[in-house]
Amino acid sequence: MAYETIIVEVDNHVATVTLNRPDALNALNDQLMSELAEALTAAQDNEKVRCIIITGSEKAFAAGADIAMMREKSFVDAFSGDLFTPETDQILRVRKPIIAAVSGYALGGGCELAMMCDFIICSDTAKFGQPEINLGVVAGIGGTQRLTRIVGKSKAMDMNLTGRFMDATEAERSGLVSRVVPCKKLLEEATGAAQKISEKSMISVMVVKEAVNRAYEVPLREGLLFERRMFHALFATEDQAEGMGAFLEKREAQFRDK
Numbered sequence: 001m002a003y004e005t006i007i008v009e010v011d012n013h014v015a016t017v018t019l020n021r022p023d024a025l026n027a028l029n030d031q032l033m034s035e036l037a038e039a040l041t042a043a044q045d046n047e048k049v050r051c052i053i054i055t056g057s058e059k060a061f062a063a064g065a066d067i068a069m070m071r072e073k074s075f076v077d078a079f080s081g082d083l084f085t086p087e088t089d090q091i092l093r094v095r096k097p098i099i100a101a102v103s104g105y106a107l108g109g110g111c112e113l114a115m116m117c118d119f120i121i122c123s124d125t126a127k128f129g130q131p132e133i134n135l136g137v138v139a140g141i142g143g144t145q146r147l148t149r150i151v152g153k154s155k156a157m158d159m160n161l162t163g164r165f166m167d168a169t170e171a172e173r174s175g176l177v178s179r180v181v182p183c184k185k186l187l188e189e190a191t192g193a194a195q196k197i198s199e200k201s202m203i204s205v206m207v208v209k210e211a212v213n214r215a216y217e218v219p220l221r222e223g224l225l226f227e228r229r230m231f232h233a234l235f236a237t238e239d240q241a242e243g244m245g246a247f248l249e250k251r252e253a254q255f256r257d258k
C-alpha cells in the first residue's frame, strides 16, 4: 500500500509506522489519520506482525491535530460528524501491542495518540503537552482523562490549564513514559523492546494488553478477578505447556499460539 503521510516497514515481526508530515511537524490531518488507521488494520491482520511501533521525526512525534484542518469546522461539523471518534475507536481496536517511540514534540492529539499506545519510550528531547487551551478549546481524545489517570490531577490540571510542556525527565518521573533514551538510540531501543515482545506467546501478550488497559476502567476487585480468570484460562494453551516445559528443561521456549 502506497502512503503519502506515513512510512510503514515490517521487519522481523515488527511493523514500524513513521508519521511523515515533516513540514507540519506531523500534525494529524484527515489523510494522515486515515492512512494510519489503514496501516494499523493491516498490521493487526498480518500474521507476521507481532508488535507495532508508531514514531515520528527527531523534531516531532506529532504536534497535535492539524489546526488548519480544524479551523473551519463548526460545532455542528464536530458534533454531528463525531470528529475524531472513528479514528480513536480504530486504534483502540488493535489487539497487538503498540509502542509509541516519541522524539521532539508530542502535543495535543500527538500526546493523546502516544497515550493511546500501550507504552511510550521517548528520547531525551521529547516534549509532551496538551496546549489546546491556547486555541480556545480543550483536549478532545484523552488529554484530560488518560493524562489525569497517568500523572495525577495536579500535573494534568497544570498542563491542560497552562498549556505548558513536560520534558522527558518530568515525563519519566510522572510515569507518562516507560523509558527515556538518547535521541539517536530511540528507534533501536523501541525496536529491541518490540522484538522481545514478538518472541513471547502472542496469546499471553494480548491478554496482558487487555488486562493492563482494563485496570484503568474497572474497580480493583473486578480487575483482579479478570486477571485471575485469564491466568487460569491460559493453562488451556499450548504456550503454557511450552513455556513451563522449556523452563524446566532449561531451553528457550518456542511459542506458537497466535
Ligand SMILES: CCCCCCCCCCCCC[C@H](O)CC(=O)SCCNC(=O)CCNC(=O)[C@H](O)C(C)(C)COP(=O)(O)OP(=O)(O)OC[C@H]1O[C@@H](n2cnc3c(N)ncnc32)[C@H](O)[C@@H]1OP(=O)(O)O
Pocket (backbone or CB within 6 Å): 023, 024, 025, 027, 028, 033, 034, 036, 037, 038, 040, 063, 064, 065, 066, 067, 068, 084, 087, 088, 090, 091, 105, 107, 108, 109, 110, 112, 113, 131, 132, 134, 135, 138, 139, 140, 141, 143
Ligand atoms: C487509527 C488512527 C489513529 C488516530 C488517533 C487519533 C488522532 C486524533 C488526533 C486529533 C486529536 C484532536 C483533539 C486534540 O486534543 C486537539 C489538538 O491536538 S489541538 C492542537 C494542539 N497542538 C498545538 O497547539 C501545537 C501547535 N504548534 C506549536 O505550538 C508549535 O508549532 C511548536 C510545536 C511549539 C513548534 O514551534 P516551532 O518550532 O516554532 O515551529 P512552527 O510553529 O513554525 O511550526 C512548523 C510548521 O508546522 C506547522 N504546525 C505546527 N503545529 C501544527 C498543528 N498542530 N497543526 C497544523 N500545523 C502545525 C506550523 O504551522 C509551521 O508551518 P509553516 O508555517 O512553516 O507552514
